[in-house]
Amino acid sequence: MSRQPRLQESPGIPSSTRNGLEIYIFTNFQTKELPNNAPPSKTVPTFLALYSFGFIYELVLVWDALRLKNTIQVIGLCLCNVGLLIYGAVQVQQIRTSINTLAVMSKIDLVVWSESEPFLIIIPCIVALGTLLMSFVAWKLYDEFAWTIYKHISADLRMKRRYLTYQIFIALLKFDFFFFLGFTVQFLVVVSSSSHDAEFYLTIVAVPITIIILACSAWFVRRESMVGMVAIILLFFAAMAYFCFKLYRMYDQQTAPEYLPARTSMVFFAVITLCLIVATIINACMCANNFNCGLKPHINSKEDKSEEKLTELSSNMGAAPVPSRMMID
Structure with a gap:
């Protein structure tokens, strides 16, 4: 009998404890x-709020990765968890500074820090444990998903590489959204909430525009639109310039005080986002290079409703049947 994928779930105890x-x-x-x-x-x-949203967003991506049997996205989620771990560790010192500042202003008692510090340290430890468990599950799922992809792509190594490039691009778009949103929320809430200047409103407008750009990126790569991909790549370069400009403003003498309460975490998000944008641009160029090479029918055909065929690939390609993998007792 053919082997059916066993979709394993990461334990919920670390998540509930952290919450x-x-x-x-x-x-x-x-x-x-x-x-x-x-x-x-x-x-x-x-x-x-960002931490909670990050893990809720991860849950959605976990469901999405299991639904599509996307190995790259599962691995990306493990790396994203590492990013959240670092963010949690960075925030300990930043929160301490904020509480000390409020204490000087007589707005809070310093005892709050002594009461919160142990738990702020425990949270990254719990995230680290969850990351290890998630990595183990990802390793177990790798063989299952690789077998599913093999059955649809068969032994064509070049096509498998093209599909891998496509998977990486789609996964990068999903992580681009989270880190861009994380940076934007911190800017709007901590830095610019009191001024409500033109930059504040432009940043708000940039959020839905970014979502549209990311959605169009996925649509263009599936439709193999070269013009669309060129436009998207240019927009990503513009996004790089935006984040470089923000990094400059964080350390410019005239504007640095505005960013000081959240500068450490904003720098972290900005650097991660810049790295993701660079990776996305490189991968977008690779995807564009793969246009008209036979991948489009695989990713655009209608999905089969059966569990075995519920992937980003379609089995309606008329390819030769692949023998079922047998279980040996």
């Missing part, structure tokens, strides 16, 4: 802070 700690830190901070509009007061809520 409980985040709720405690947030509640403790909010109840002991006096009302104020100072940027440091928004550091803790923003950090916890």
Whole structure:
């Protein structure tokens, strides 16, 4: 009998424990802070909100990766978890600085830091444990997904490489969205919320535009539109210029004080986003180079409703049947 994929799920205990700690830190901070509009007061809520959104977004991507049997996305999720681990570690010092600043302003008691510090340290440790468990599950799923792809692509190594390039590009778009959004939220909430200048409103407008650009990127690569891909690549270069400009403003003497409450984490998000954009541009060029090489029918045919064929590939290609993999007792 043919071997059916076993879709394993990562344990939920680390996630639920982490969420409980985040709720405690947030509640403790909010109840002991006096009302104020100072940027440091928004550091803790923003950090916890981003962290929570990050793991919710990861859950969606996990479901998406299992649904499409996308090995690259599963591996990317493990790397994304490492990024969230680093972000959690970076935020410890930033939150401490914010609480100290609020204490100087007599807006909060320093005891809040001593009460929160152990839990802020524990959270990255829990994320590290979850990352190890996720990596183990990803390793187990690798063989299952590789077998499914083999059955659709067969032994054509060149086609498999083209499909791998396509998978990487689609996965990069999904991670581009999260890190861009994370940077934007911190800018809007912590840095620019009190000024509401032109840059504030332009940044708000940039969010839906970015979503449209990312969606168009996926559509153009599936339709093998060379004109569309060239336009997308140029837009990604513009995004690179934007983040380089933001990094410059974070350390410019005139504007650095505005970014100081969230500068460490914003630099982290900006650098990660820049790296992702560079990788996306390179991969977009590789995908464009693969146009008109036979991959388009594989990724655009209608999906079969059966579990075995529910992937980003289609089996309606008229290819020679691939023998079933047998289980040996």
